[in-house]
Amino acid sequence: MSATDTAPVERETVKITGFWSGRSELVVSGLVLALATAVVVGILTMDVKGDTVPGPQFFPTIVAVALYAIGVLHAISVIRTRRFPHGGGSQSPDVSSDMLAELSHAERAEVYGRRGDRPRAAGRVRLYSDWKTIGLVVGGVVLFILALPVLGWVITAAGLFWVICKAFGSKRPVFDVGVSLLFSSITQLAFGAGLGLSLPSGFLGGML
Amino acid sequence: MDQLSHLMEGFAGALTLANLVWVIVGALLGTAVGVLPGLGSSMAVALLLPVTFSLDPTAALIMFAGIYFGGMFGDSTAGILLNTPGASSAIATTFEGHRMAKSGQAARALATAAMGAFIGGLLASTLVVFFAPTLVKLATEFGPAEYFALAVFAFVAISSVVSDSIIKGLTTLCIGLVLAMIGVDDSSGTTRFTLGSQQLFDGLSIVVITVGLLALGEVIHVASRVHRDPNAVRIPASGRARLSLPDFRKAMPAWLRGTAFGVPFGIIPAGGAEIPTFLAYGTEKRLAAKRRDQEFGTTGSINGVAAPEAAGNATAGMAMGALLALGLPVSATAALMLAAFQQYGMQPGPLLFERSGDLVWTLLASLFVGLIILLIINMQFASLWAKLLLVPRQYLYAGITVLSMLGVYAVSSSLVDLWFLLAIGVLGFVMRRYNFPVAPVLIAVILGPLAETSLRNALTVSEGDLGYLVSSPATIIMYALLVVAVVYAAVKHSQTRRAEREEARLLEDA
Incomplete structure (x- = not known):
């Protein structure tokens, strides 16, 4: 026989204190846009050798455009919806848990355990990461x-x-x-x- | 039968003492990382990739294949005994498996899982042996347009269709593509994005990227939560796996159904074993409801363990076939095996069977040898493996960190690579913190050069006519399938997003 006993969960409370609460992910949007700009600078300063068509700048251009588009879309989605970490679940973002739940006719909570505590408007504010x-x-x-x-x-x-x-x-x-x-x-x-x-x-x- | 004689020659190669040792080492390592939650076969292969430079390619690849399969065997052990699946591919097995363990049938569950993994892997490997030549023939007809379509298919399927968020999947995909573009461009000789650094002329080493993302990134991520998340109190379980004949008969159809789900996903780049294992579990659940099976969902049904396990390993087996014959990696671990081939100067795909036939058939034969070894070590010593969970967490992660440094330093004895490793590790942490998927980066880094070269070749051939990219039936089929999948995923995702937004609005009002 075996059992897994979880120690009582220390409640992690989240407090909405201002614009940045739940929006720290905007850092990533910024990084993506910075990366896109770095790629563009790289394309413009490239010392192109040979005369192949399409040349070495062709593919990076596609990626740079995609990065700009994604960066902007990501920023918009974060600004529209505050995101809070879902506690320490074992959820892997590689595969959509909603899809897995649907495939197996199970509830989402069953697939990856319950979601983290809902943010509440009271309590001690602590950074998510240590x-x-x-x-x-x-x-x-x-x-x-x-x-x-x-x-x-x-x-x-x-x-x-x-x-x-x-x-x-x-x-x-x-x-x-x-x-x-x-x-x-x-x-x-x-x-x-x-x-x-x-x-x-x-x-x-x-x-x- | 041509394949059979090839396979027999392969067995002759695989059953030499040296190769047998590597199969066993791979099986042991794979099971170990499979059992331990947070460690996976992809991390193990990434860490071992650099230190196997000096090994014979056959030996190294045999070991990696053993790790891939071993991970699939081991991940269910901890899931069944302790309700902590060792990897996401074992979540579906854990539902019924842990219920069985709780009702005193741990031994039956472990045996069903090990046997299921064995049968799934065995059938898939057999299929690979017989159908690899057909796949190879198919692949020889592929031109640049088809290869580009294949790469796009893999990119979009892994980054958008299966991942949690389309935007996040595409973000990490593009980051991977940028990482892949660093260095000298093969077709023109132009230096790109090296920031003037001599170190980056050959590009950022694949070892630095994979070890940074999978190992160091994971260590930093765990560190960020180790004093915050509750520790599960783990009680090691006992029990030797055994299976009675009636159980065997009962589980047989489930094993076969699971295998049938797993095999196609070995060729479709959908991120590996999660989807087929959940599909198999869902099917068994429905069948149990239809049959009014009282065990399912209460004391645990062996069918609910048998099907997902068989599906998982069938996917792994078939993925080896897709990798060898088409050069197409369907999961993170398969992508790393592709990197391993490239490290030895070989390119999986149709030419591999011609140029390195010996190696391919020895590798395929060693899959069968590995499965038998894995069946024995998992059936007989399941509770021993569960004891691995008693290794203190700090030693595990300290060991991973030191091995990451060792591996990256070993590639070119360069300290600059270690700084790159740290940077990629921090990137990996940021991605985990904000729930960005890691798999698209690996696929982009490994397939990115192929995508770029085939796109440029296709456009050179067609003199810039984009229509050439969709001019053959194979490309049309691939793009059509992709469009359907993306539309479906987009609809599903937008429903979830709407629900999340509602939730967030409630909060703001509160």
């Missing part, structure tokens, strides 16, 4: 890239492993140091020595 944890992960990766050529694979990879563990809420930092070093050494042995990938050895390489 920027502190994101910062730890991204910062860890940045430090990893900077330190890799200096410290070498074993130490830097262990450091990255440890930082991610910490970010994900590990409660045994000292034990994690061991796990991290074990993991990075195993990857060095398996992929470096075993499969012959070249991994930087760093200053340790000079000593050994």
